[in-house]
Amino acid sequence: MDYRIEVEDLNVYFNEAQILKDVSLKIHKNTVTSLIGPSGCGKSTFIRTLNRMNDLIDGFKHDGTVLLDRKDIYDPKVDVVDLRKKIGMVFQKPNPFPKSIFDNVAYGLRVHGINENNAIKEKVEESLKAAALWDEVKDKLDMSAMGLSGGQQQRLCIARTIAVNPEVILMDEPASALDPISTTKIEDLVHKLKNDYTIIIVTHNMQQATRVSKYTAFFLNGEIVESGLTERLFVDPQDKRTEDYITGRFG
Amino acid sequence: MNRIISPKMAQTIMKGVLWASGIITVLILIVIIGYILIKGLPVVSLNFLFSDPIDSGRAGGIFPMIISSLYVTLIAIVVATPLGVGAAVYLSEYAGENTIVKLIRFGAETLASIPSIVFGLFGLAFFVIYLGFGWSVLSGGLILALMVLPTILQVSEVSLEAVPKSYREGSLAIGATKWQTIYRVVLPAGIPGITTGVILGLARAISEAAAILFAVGASLSIPISIFDPARPLSLHLYILATEGISLDNAYGTAAVLVILVLIITVVTNTLVERYSRKMMGR
Amino acid sequence: MTKYEEFLIEKGLFITAILSIIVILLIIGFIFKEGLPAMESYGFLNFIFGMDWSPSDGQYGVFTMIIGSIGITLLSLLFAVPLSLLCAIFLAEIAPKTMKRILKPVIETLAGIPSVVYGFFGLIILVPFMRVQFGGTGFSMLTASLILTVMILPTIISISEDALKSVPHEYKEASLALGATHWQTIKNVLFPAAIPGIITAIILGMGRAVGETLAVIMVAGNVTQIPNSIFDPVRALTSNIALEMGYATGLHYNALFATGIILFIMIIILLVIANYFHYKKKVVIGGGYL
Ligand SMILES: Nc1ncnc2c1ncn2[C@@H]1O[C@H](COP(=O)(O)OP(=O)(O)O)[C@@H](O)[C@H]1O
Ligand SMILES: [Mg+2]
Numbered sequence: 001m002d003y004r005i006e007v008e009d010l011n012v013y014f015n016e017a018q019i020l021k022d023v024s025l026k027i028h029k030n031t032v033t034s035l036i037g038p039s040g041c042g043k044s045t046f047i048r049t050l051n052r053m054n055d056l057i058d059g060f061k062h063d064g065t066v067l068l069d070r071k072d073i074y075d076p077k078v079d080v081v082d083l084r085k086k087i088g089m090v091f092q093k094p095n096p097f098p099k100s101i102f103d104n105v106a107y108g109l110r111v112h113g114i115n116e117n118n119a120i121k122e123k124v125e126e127s128l129k130a131a132a133l134w135d136e137v138k139d140k141l142d143m144s145a146m147g148l149s150g151g152q153q154q155r156l157c158i159a160r161t162i163a164v165n166p167e168v169i170l171m172d173e174p175a176s177a178l179d180p181i182s183t184t185k186i187e188d189l190v191h192k193l194k195n196d197y198t199i200i201i202v203t204h205n206m207q208q209a210t211r212v213s214k215y216t217a218f219f220l221n222g223e224i225v226e227s228g229l230t231e232r233l234f235v236d237p238q239d240k241r242t243e244d245y246i247t248g249r250f251g
Numbered sequence: 252m253n254r255i256i257s258p259k260m261a262q263t264i265m266k267g268v269l270w271a272s273g274i275i276t277v278l279i280l281i282v283i284i285g286y287i288l289i290k291g292l293p294v295v296s297l298n299f300l301f302s303d304p305i306d307s308g309r310a311g312g313i314f315p316m317i318i319s320s321l322y323v324t325l326i327a328i329v330v331a332t333p334l335g336v337g338a339a340v341y342l343s344e345y346a347g348e349n350t351i352v353k354l355i356r357f358g359a360e361t362l363a364s365i366p367s368i369v370f371g372l373f374g375l376a377f378f379v380i381y382l383g384f385g386w387s388v389l390s391g392g393l394i395l396a397l398m399v400l401p402t403i404l405q406v407s408e409v410s411l412e413a414v415p416k417s418y419r420e421g422s423l424a425i426g427a428t429k430w431q432t433i434y435r436v437v438l439p440a441g442i443p444g445i446t447t448g449v450i451l452g453l454a455r456a457i458s459e460a461a462a463i464l465f466a467v468g469a470s471l472s473i474p475i476s477i478f479d480p481a482r483p484l485s486l487h488l489y490i491l492a493t494e495g496i497s498l499d500n501a502y503g504t505a506a507v508l509v510i511l512v513l514i515i516t517v518v519t520n521t522l523v524e525r526y527s528r529k530m531m532g533r
Numbered sequence: 534m535t536k537y538e539e540f541l542i543e544k545g546l547f548i549t550a551i552l553s554i555i556v557i558l559l560i561i562g563f564i565f566k567e568g569l570p571a572m573e574s575y576g577f578l579n580f581i582f583g584m585d586w587s588p589s590d591g592q593y594g595v596f597t598m599i600i601g602s603i604g605i606t607l608l609s610l611l612f613a614v615p616l617s618l619l620c621a622i623f624l625a626e627i628a629p630k631t632m633k634r635i636l637k638p639v640i641e642t643l644a645g646i647p648s649v650v651y652g653f654f655g656l657i658i659l660v661p662f663m664r665v666q667f668g669g670t671g672f673s674m675l676t677a678s679l680i681l682t683v684m685i686l687p688t689i690i691s692i693s694e695d696a697l698k699s700v701p702h703e704y705k706e707a708s709l710a711l712g713a714t715h716w717q718t719i720k721n722v723l724f725p726a727a728i729p730g731i732i733t734a735i736i737l738g739m740g741r742a743v744g745e746t747l748a749v750i751m752v753a754g755n756v757t758q759i760p761n762s763i764f765d766p767v768r769a770l771t772s773n774i775a776l777e778m779g780y781a782t783g784l785h786y787n788a789l790f791a792t793g794i795i796l797f798i799m800i801i802i803l804l805v806i807a808n809y810f811h812y813k814k815k816v817v818i819g820g821g822y823l
Contacts, residue, residue: 051710081259085712095703098726107721108711111258157707164711262714269627272619273636276690279683280639283646283654337549345543346550357808358553364737364800365557366744368771369564372793375778376563397556404553430542458647461746461771465778485649489747492653505650512645516638 004029004168004198005050010064012045012222014057019045021222023064027168027215032190032199034209034230037219038245043202044092046219047170050200051087052080068168085112088166092173094153096145096160101137104145104156108164123163131159132189151182158189162197169193171201175208187212206246210234218242284509291506294499300507304471308487309497313504315473319388319481322474323467324456326392327399332449334396335403336438339445342404343411344433363401367462370394375465386468389477394462399452406451410444411437443526447519454515458508460485484508564797568790575784580791586757588777593788595795597757601674601767602799605749606742608678608763613685614735620686621693621734626719644687652751655680660752667764672754675763680748685738692737696730697723729810736807743799746771770796 005027012020020042027033035043045054052073054060066073073083096104105124114120124141128134133155137148145156154174161169171190175183190199190212203209209216210230217227218239226233226242237243256264298312305311338355346352374394384390414437422432438445460483468480469490482490484504491501572580575593583594624636659679664671700723708718724731746769754766755776768776774789774796781789 053706053710056706056709079259081712081714083712084710089706089710091703091706091710093703095701095707097704097707097722107708108713111708111711111713111717111721113258160707160711258714258717262716265716265719266627269619269623272616273623273628273632275616276620276643276686277635277639279686280643283651283683284642286658287650287654334549334552337546338552341543341546341550345546351551355550355553358551358557361557361801361804362553364740364744364804365560366746366771366796366800368744368746368774369560369793369797369800372567372774372778372790373560373563376567376790377559381563400556401553428539430539454645458645458649460647460649461775464775485647488647488653489649489751492649492656493751498657501653505653508647508650512642512647516642516645520638520641 002029003027004069005200006065006067006070007050008065008067010046010049010066011062012042012049012054013059013061015059019222020049020062023222023224025217025224025227027198027200029198030194030196031215032194032201032213033215033217034213035200035202035217035219036204036206036209036245039204041219042222043219044172047089047172047200047202050168050170051084051089053084053089055080085164086166087168087170088161088164089170090154090157090161090172090174093177094150094157096148096153096156098144098146100142101145101148101156102141105160105163108160112164124159127159127163128156130162130193131155132185132192133159149182151178151185154178154182154186155189158186158193162193166197168198168200171199173202173204176204183208206234218245220245284513287502287505287509291502291504291509294503295506299503303473304500307471307496308491308500310500313484313487313500313507315471316482316484316487316504317507318473319467320457320483320485322388322481323391323395323463323483324453326388326477327395327456328449328453330393330396331400331403331452335400335448335452336407336445338400338404339407339411340433340438342408344429344437359401359404362397363405367398367459368464370398370462371464371466374462379466385478386466386470386480387478388467388474388481391463391467391481391483392477394466395456395459398459398462399455402452402455403445403448406448407441407445410441410448413444414440443522447522447526450515450519450522454512454519457483457511457515458485460489464489561797564790564793567787568792568794569787571784571787571791572794575788580788581795584759586773588781588785588788591784593784593791595770595773595792597759598768598770598773598792599795600759601753602743602769602771602796604674604760604763604767605677605681605753605769606739608674609681609685609742610735610739612678612682613689613738616682617686617689617734617738618693618731621690621697621731622719622724624690624694625697626715626723640687640690643683644691648684648745648748649751651680651684652748655748655752663764669764670754670766672752672766673764674753674760674767677749677753677767677769678763680752681742681745684745684748685741688741689734689738692734693727693731696727696734699730700726733807733810736803740800740803740807743803744771744796745769746775750775770799 003026007023007025010020010023011018037043048054050066097107102124105127106120109120109123133152136152145153148156175186193199213230216230216233218225220241226237226239234246237246300312301314302312303314342352374390378384378390378393379386418436418440419432422436469482470480471482474481485508488501488504491497571593580593580595582596584596585592585594624633628636655676659676660671663676704722704726705718708722749769750772753769755768755772756766757768760767770792773792778789
């Protein structure tokens with residue numbers, strides 16, 4: 001089997017509180033994996049562990065292993081900056097920089113040492129096209145990103161992420177702050193991107209999980225109760241708690 | 252990717268530079284305070300603190316200056332506290348967000364930024380000459396009151412605004428009037444913050460010399476009445492140093508001022524820490 | 534409590550509130566009343582652009598002092614801005630808890646030390662040092678700027694730090710998640726987003742430098758001349774007032790108030806510029822915000 005990310009017995013603590021308990025999950029290459037579960041169950045914590053975003057939080061401790069392409073990402077020799085270049089992230093609330101649309105996408109390129117203007121221009125256009133935003137913004141690339149609608153901002157953030165050629169894209173409830181039409185656009189986009197990227201998407205919208213993902217993992221109170229093919233998990237849950245959750249009996 | 256230094260190099264270098272800037276700042280303080288204390292503390296004795304200066308400060312102590320400092324500061328605080336707190340109560344409890352309120356805030360900000368020497372000019376023209384208070388503790392104290400007013404006002408306003416709405420609602424709900432609510436509930440809850448503001452004002456008043464340069468005279472004797480001239484510590488230090496009267500006594504006076512500042516910093520920090528802990532319910 | 538008493542209390546509080554404005558109007562009134570006669574009789578332009586200040590000969594040109602004040606201020610900004618911005622970034626982004634616990638009170642104490650003490654320190658340490666290093670008397674524009682640098686550090690540091698810390702955390706996360714280094718994030722995202730606050734900080738620091746009197750008097754040399762180099766002595770507007778008010782009479786007395794007018798106008802200009810940036814600065818007390 002071809003796995004991009006393998007998580008084994010991961011425990012995460014913020015100070016004394018244990019947030020994740022013995023989480024194990026394997027993520028297939030170039031597929032979409034959904035993480036579902038009630039809010040506060042540790043989904044965000046989990047994906048932020050994958051690009052070491054939790055390193056920013058005081059009191060973060062973990063044990064267990066997280067492998068990206070068979071290599072431990074928490075190995076002291078690993079450079080966090082390189083890691084995050086390989087694992088992009090889209091946040092729950094669209095968070096474009098207070099810069100122009102163009103500069104938002106160009107930011108990652110410049111940061112990674114691409115200075116050649118034409119190269120940057122090309123890549124910006126390519127990324128905006130890939131994020132299905134190009135047609136809407138091609139005439140106003142110099143406008144501040146803050147002037148875009150929420151849905152456009154989120155697609156801009158996706159464009160910004162794919163501009164630096166990551167292998168994996170983490171999405172933390174990317175559509176939860178958006179209206180239904182924007183949500184559909186994001187979902188279409190996820191569909192399109194899965195050929196080139198390994199995508200992990202957190203959602204508490206179960207329909208969304210069934211629509212976009214091949215695999216699903218169900219989180220509850222910091223543990224993975226059940227994971228597997230999305231179709232199977234929703235049609236034939238093995239665990240009573242999964243069944244309760246997907247049938248809307250709690251959460 | 253043809254860069255002179257890689258991002259990672261830049262990161263390492265800048266981290267070093269940032270650490271250095273922090274350490275330099277600490278060193279600056281240590282050097283200044285350390286030097287003043289090392290030179291000044293040997294001069295500071297009970298005798299120095301509690302005796303009169305001899306031969307315009309060439310020898311002897313600084314007792315009249317300590318009294319002068321306390322006296323003008325006391326006047327400043329006694330005058331400015333009710334005014335500053337009153338204004339803060341008005342701004343936080345009565346006023347909406349209208350032009351006059353904006354004007355008041357801008358006024359307080361401007362007052363806080365006016366150079367002390369301009370206060371000095373004003374004090375001379377207004378208190379000393381126009382109102383006829385002469386070179387006196389009163390003139391000096393009133394100038395300082397105006398200078399510390401914005402400090403007390405701004406800090407008090409912030410502390411009053413931090414008092415939870417539920418306190419007010421609880422009191423109003425049992426039929427208390429607005430003023431009763433403010434007086435019995437809001438003000439007591441804001442006291443720690445207001446106290447901090449007053450102490451900060453006190454610090455500013457004790458440090459100030461330029462503003463009272465033309466208002467208190469430079470008398471070497473202990474002021475008794477509010478119309479007596481005086482010579483607060485900071486002014487004394489200025490005169491000793493610039494007129495080359497006595498280096499030792501200047502060191503001693505500077506050390507006393509520095510110690511006062513240190514005490515005030517510790518006290519305000521403790522107050523703020525306790526206050527914010529209380530506000531967070533711990 | 535009657536309605537009437539409540540009404541009186543509200544009016545009373547209103548009066549305390551507008552007192553700040555009244556005081557400012559009084560200050561403006563009295564400074565201008567005493568200062569304008571000098572400007573009128575000596576000529577407004579002569580007063581501002583006159584190079585000669587010698588009250589005994591009836592000459593009241595303050596141009597050298599305007600240059601002195603501006604020179605000292607700009608030079609001290611030149612030293613203070615880089616150091617304080619680095620220090621603010623250090624505090625907001627890099628410093629571990631223990632270092633913060635040391636640095637915060639240090640900055641507060643620096644802000645609290647009376648200006649006379651700074652002046653005194655400059656007089657006994659810095660002036661002799663400069664004399665030995667660079668020759669001359671040691672009293673100079675540079676010496677004054679160095680002392681002022683230390684005095685405005687706390688202002689610029691604390692406001693800039695606050696501005697940096699109020700940049701939404703999301704920007705930082707977004708940048709780091711793209712694989713930017715921490716320094717790239719600071720330089721390209723946090724710092725630009727904090728610019729309005731940082732400019733406010735610098736302007737307020739400038740205000741403090743322009744307005745400082747005694748510390749400058751004690752080390753600047755106070756010669757009324759346009760300095761040829763930073764090692765020349767200069768006289769600031771503030772110093773001019775403090776040095777001569779003790780014995781000034783007649784037009785001289787008025788001319789010193791007129792000097793105050795110039796100073797007042799400079800500060801108002803700075804305040805207006807600061808207000809233009811709409812940066813709402815927090816009231817910082819001790820280690821925390823209230
Ligand atoms: N920075 C933090 N410090 C302490 N606890 C945190 C922090 N972030 C999240 N938590 C806690 O971790 C748990 C899981 O949160 P999160 O991963 O955000 O859940 P989800 O994304 O599934 O809603 C929650 O109980 C939350 O309170
Ligand atoms: Mg979440």
